[in-house]
Amino acid sequence: MKRWEKRLSEMFDGVIMVSPEDTEFARREYGLKKVLGDVPAGVDADYFQPGDLRQGRAATLGFLGSMDWMPNVEAVTWFVEEVFPEVKKTVDGVNLLVIGRRPPPPIEALAAKDQDIEVTGTVDDVRPYLERCDLLVVPLLSGGGTRIKIMESLAAGLPVVSTSVGAEGLGLVNGEHLLVADTAREFVAAVTQLISEPEMRHQMSAKGRALVQADFSWDRATKVFMDHAQKAPGRLVTGSEVS
16 A cells, blocks of 8 residues: 555655645655645535534434444444443433444444444434534544544534544644543543533534634635645646636
8 A cells, every 4th residue: 555655646746635644644654755735624614503502411422424434333333332331320311323324233233232322324414413412422443534524523513522543633632622532431531521511512612613614614625725736846727627
């Protein structure tokens, strides 16, 4: 993979990455001289709107992600086995909503074993399901890519608890935009803290939403991409010329 990624990247006049970490990696590990920069994750902040962070009801934890991707299966399985039982000992009535397409049988079986777990399967629109949640959990232990689902959740005003792997490359500040927890014990503590402190949830919700609007909107991502593309040698071909 490293050999081919380096070889293919060298064929282009310019390469644009999806995170500062990827930019540094390509320059350091591949020795690429044509890395133009990186582009932030783009989220439609108008499409995802905050719902009501209601109080006085059972807390709902949400997980959002394609369930036909192995790291997500691994994440949900670990959370259900290592974290959720301990949260249930502390928080009365807490439940887990797993939102994502094509869950495999072992994930579907989680709901059959525990009445406090719901697995939605494929849905046409994730927004109504996010509105049911009080916070989002991202217990990823492995995997790469850009964490668009975290940014969508922040745009929807949901506080987030994530592992370091889950929030990698987004530039989010622990304790301000989300809570980072890398062990089962840390994850239990972070989730129970957010559930028990409504004011903290509200503050984190507001800061997360504001960050997405300022730095991760589609307009922002487009502008950064075009600015980087202009640095490439030669003449930039526009969409109208291609068509």
